[in-house]
Amino acid sequence: MIRVLLADDQALVRGALAAMLGLEPDIEVVGQVGSGDEVLDAARRSTPDVALLDVQMPGKDGLTAAAELRDGMPRCRVIVCTTFGRPGYLARAMAAGAAGFVVKDSPPEQLVDAVRRVHSGLRVVDPALAAESLATGASPLTTREQEVLREASDGSTVADVARALHLSEGTVRNHLSAAIGKTGARTRAEAARLAEERGWL
Template sequence: MAVTDSIRVLIAEDQALVRGALVALLNLERDIDVIADCGDGTTAVDLAARHRPDVCLLDIEMPVMDGITATREIRVLDDPPRVLILTTFGRAGYLRRAMDSGASGFMVKDSPAEELAEAIRRIHAGLTVIDPALARDSLAAGTSPLTDREAELLRLALTGATVADIAASVHLTQGTVRNHLSRAIAKTHTANRMEAAVTARDLGWI
């Protein structure tokens, strides 16, 4: 049951069963009130603007708009709510991107329910909450050695685009694209452009 000074929470999670479980678990907490829930990032932004929650609990991989993009849009609202990312994908790269987008916390879904509730309280109090293992991994990854152009081309490579497709989209010759990608492959210590793109994504470099 909600109390007068309860923390108002919005949940965005595309798996209905998981979302329902999160709503039920958090509503058992006397000081937390789940005021809205949805299954995609675009709806999350709309609901955040409409209901003005204190904390938004967002998954990363959702249809229409992912949680990191939704975080960025939510954080530019007037008097924006704070955001806690909760995801299955415990990658240092996701953590880095989430925090750069304005998230106040990042936890994986196998965290105990009591830890999740406490994380919401801490974030509402103005603190930052990050899974310790992910924080260590993110620090170990260091800053990106990629140039802006190399990062741009790896993002395109991550979609499965061919060298010809990439060259056409950025208005470069195929030879120039191959040169940039070769340097990116060397910097990521990988064997090909797709491996380089995946590694760069997981490290938070693209």
């Protein structure tokens, strides 16, 4: 039997996934949680072979929970299952140790197949998303540009960012200007959004 842990903040979605997977003769749902904060403890209690994690959940998101599982329970394989099929999430999920990435509107048999394949040691990625991710390419941003853009993404002023990163305001402006140019954005807020969607932050 393949033991599966489900983590999704929407009870209806979680219940539907549990019911669907429960119909399979070789899959058993051994735990269900509604937030990223609960994932590691639930996994330690239920010892799943595969954890199916949503990206956006209260508390820790699914990508943070995936990294915690990778470090705390390396035998548990992770599939990120999300509504948000963005290249940025795919890149971050793979960096967090996920073995699979599927979108929620995939056909049910595709999700079941993904669970089996990941359990057997393979990687499974939504093909359209993989192609988009390759087309997006590697990040053109320097490490410092990423730091400045990340710090400015919540609406902080140039002075706030300069204080937080121990830089001069002129240096912060230069990095923000470079990041805006490289992302093709018009504003720093748009640059941060585009960079995150592309997996550059």
